[in-house]
Amino acid sequence: MKRTAADIRKAIETNWNEYLSKYGNLFSSDFISGSSPPSVFVGTYGYPKVSVGPMLPPVHGDTTILDSPEQWLGKSLEQIVNYRLSLVRGIQNMPVTNPTGKYIESLHEVAMASRPIDSDIQFLKNTTPVTSIDGENPPFGPIGEIKTAKFSNSSSDKHIQKIYYDKDLLAQDSVLELYNKGIEISRIQKCFSIGMFGKNRKLVPTRWSITATDDIISKSLISEIMQFDIIDSCQVFFFNHIGNFFSVIIFPSRWMFEMQEAWYDQQGNIGFGSDFEDGRGLDHYPATAGAHFASRLGVTEYLFKNKVQAAALVLREIRPEYAVPVGVWQVREGIRMALKQKPVLVSSFEEGLDLACKSLSIDKKEWIAKSNLQKARKQKSISDFF
Amino acid sequence: MVFSAKTSGSDEWKAVISAISTLVEEATFEATGEGIAFRGMDPSHVALIDIAWPNSAFEKYECDNDVKFGVRIDEFSKLIKRADKKDSIEVSISEENLLLVTIGKNKKYKMRLIESSATDTPLPKISYNARIGVTSTEFDKILGDIQVVSEYLSISATASKAEFSGRGDSGEAVITLEKGMVEMPEIGVKEESTATYSLEYLNSIVKAVGTVAGTVICEYSTKMPLRLEFKVANIGRIHFYLAPRVES
Numbered sequence: 001m002k003r004t005a006a007d008i009r010k011a012i013e014t015n016w017n018e019y020l021s022k023y024g025n026l027f028s029s030d031f032i033s034g035s036s037p038p039s040v041f042v043g044t045y046g047y048p049k050v051s052v053g054p055m056l057p058p059v060h061g062d063t064t065i066l067d068s069p070e071q072w073l074g075k076s077l078e079q080i081v082n083y084r085l086s087l088v089r090g091i092q093n094m095p096v097t098n099p100t101g102k103y104i105e106s107l108h109e110v111a112m113a114s115r116p117i118d119s120d121i122q123f124l125k126n127t128t129p130v131t132s133i134d135g136e137n138p139p140f141g142p143i144g145e146i147k148t149a150k151f152s153n154s155s156s157d158k159h160i161q162k163i164y165y166d167k168d169l170l171a172q173d174s175v176l177e178l179y180n181k182g183i184e185i186s187r188i189q190k191c192f193s194i195g196m197f198g199k200n201r202k203l204v205p206t207r208w209s210i211t212a213t214d215d216i217i218s219k220s221l222i223s224e225i226m227q228f229d230i231i232d233s234c235q236v237f238f239f240n241h242i243g244n245f246f247s248v249i250i251f252p253s254r255w256m257f258e259m260q261e262a263w264y265d266q267q268g269n270i271g272f273g274s275d276f277e278d279g280r281g282l283d284h285y286p287a288t289a290g291a292h293f294a295s296r297l298g299v300t301e302y303l304f305k306n307k308v309q310a311a312a313l314v315l316r317e318i319r320p321e322y323a324v325p326v327g328v329w330q331v332r333e334g335i336r337m338a339l340k341q342k343p344v345l346v347s348s349f350e351e352g353l354d355l356a357c358k359s360l361s362i363d364k365k366e367w368i369a370k371s372n373l374q375k376a377r378k379q380k381s382i383s384d385f386f
Numbered sequence: 387m388v389f390s391a392k393t394s395g396s397d398e399w400k401a402v403i404s405a406i407s408t409l410v411e412e413a414t415f416e417a418t419g420e421g422i423a424f425r426g427m428d429p430s431h432v433a434l435i436d437i438a439w440p441n442s443a444f445e446k447y448e449c450d451n452d453v454k455f456g457v458r459i460d461e462f463s464k465l466i467k468r469a470d471k472k473d474s475i476e477v478s479i480s481e482e483n484l485l486l487v488t489i490g491k492n493k494k495y496k497m498r499l500i501e502s503s504a505t506d507t508p509l510p511k512i513s514y515n516a517r518i519g520v521t522s523t524e525f526d527k528i529l530g531d532i533q534v535v536s537e538y539l540s541i542s543a544t545a546s547k548a549e550f551s552g553r554g555d556s557g558e559a560v561i562t563l564e565k566g567m568v569e570m571p572e573i574g575v576k577e578e579s580t581a582t583y584s585l586e587y588l589n590s591i592v593k594a595v596g597t598v599a600g601t602v603i604c605e606y607s608t609k610m611p612l613r614l615e616f617k618v619a620n621i622g623r624i625h626f627y628l629a630p631r632v633e634s
Contacts, residue, residue, distance in 0.1 A: 380611075
């Protein structure tokens with residue numbers, strides 16, 4: 001029997017509630033002691049006054065996996081959700097401007113830490129577990145307002161430390177420098193959100209900082225890619241995980257990019273989101289939001305690594321099995337993984353599109369109807385006539 | 387090195403900058419003894435602008451050594467906009483490698499130059515089979531008329547008439563200009579030609595320079611790029627090349 005979205009949510013909720021009843025005293029308490037993976041979080045609600053704080057589970061040891069999406073590929077949705085739910089989020093409310101003072105500086109230390117960092121948090125009241133999972137928002141562990149927070153000494157990542165003390169480096173250049181040094185995106189993004197980069201430092205809600213990090217890096221890659229020679233073959237890539245099916249078509253053209261998303265709602269109707277851009281960049285905030293930038297990052301990394309210019313069409317079909325959204329990292333890692341597979345070579349874009357749609361349940365006609373890339377392909381470039 | 391170029395009014399620079407700003411954010415100009423030139427493509431390589439601004443078009447022009455200078459168009463534009471229509475504009479390069487811009491009698495600006503990353507852009511090699519001259523006000527109107535139903539403009543020309551058309555989900559539009567109409571002072575067709583171009587690009591260039599140009603010359607061939615020539619008083623010419631849309 002096929003599991004529906006509701007079944008999966010139910011199963012995750014049951015697991016979680018079992019976990020809570022077993023370790024309930026650890027989660028519903030006014031004190032927590034544990035190792036932060038390390039992890040920090042900045043909320044969106046109430047902007048420009050936001051809730052800021054560390055995340056940690058009620059256990060000590062190597063907790064790295066709990067907030068390292070780069071290591072989550074191959075895990076089941078239940079496992080990933082449980083990672084998220086086991087992190088207790090401590091918060092204090094503060095304005096986004098001028099992130100200084102003892103509390104914020106200790107969070108900077110957390111974000112820079114090269115290993116999980118032992119922490120003791122005293123809350124004002126008992127933390128409250130969130131027991132329902134709605135399928136719209138990424139799930140969360142219990143939340144509590146912090147009275148005092150103590151973090152043990154930690155050794156900092158040298159590359160991040162250098163950028164942190166360089167108060168003349170622009171935020172954008174900080175992101176690029178750390179990326180080029182091989183620092184994981186999820187780590188760069190945490191430092192970004194907690195106000196560790198740039199001349200005028202500010203807290204950036206986690207959700208926005210993820211998009212900004214993907215955007216800054218892929219934009220910089222695009223400007224390089226547009227100098228490369230155009231690829232000479234048409235390639236199709238596939239990958240699927242946790243109920244997300246990806247098809248990527250890479251074909252000879254000047255740089256163009258389109259990401260299309262389709263999903264089934266509760267009634268079984270199909271919903272669509274689609275955004276197109278060419279060398280001039282995006283002219284609107286994408287309908288697919290962070291997923292656009294996350295998939296663009298995966299594609300530009302591939303083209304940059306192979307030193308070629310091309311156009312790409314990314315199709316993402318979200319099946320009902322993806323019952324709990326767990327964040328855009330899964331799009332980024334899904335596309336990265338797709339582009340590590342052996343491509344199927346085809347002779348034309350049309351053939352590629354046929355193939356790409358074959359592994360999806362939604363019909364090719366539906367995808368084409370929503371595509372602006374289809375229209376843009378008819379536009380020749382002046383350099384074709386030199 | 388001596389380089390200095392002075393125009394008697396400000397419209398010329400305004401037209402040049404506004405044309406370039408439709409395609410790029412940074413521009414590299416090349417000054418030689420013959421005058422000032424610019425050539426560049428938009429990032430997606432759909433359109434190309436080629437400007438030749440001869441020394442004779444300036445009130446005063448001196449250049450004893452070829453020089454390239456790069457500017458950020460938004461920065462340069464803000465500064466030029468401070469000039470009234472009748473203000474003269476004199477441009478030169480200082481020893482500290484800043485752009486010196488003197489507006490009218492008493493305004494002096496120094497502006498940073500940027501490193502020019504521009505590589506030499508060639509021109510498309512095309513022989514044009516159709517040549518149509520349309521007044522710029524009429525051309526602007528045609529674009530507006532077609533845009534009501536379509537994102538693209540198709541042009542068909544025969545020896546006796548030019549047809550501008552477009553079609554979209556809501557319907558179709560055709561505007562016909564017959565030989566001899568005042569709106570179309572010129573038509574010359576070696577071979578009947580039809581091609582389709584993006585209105586988005588056409589609109590932005592015509593809004594930028596159309597108003598200061600008397601007549602727009604359209605040259606093209608079937609399924610080949612379009613070249614628009616804007617003759618602007620005191621600038622020589624601005625050539626705008628636009629790649630076609632082709633149903634494959």
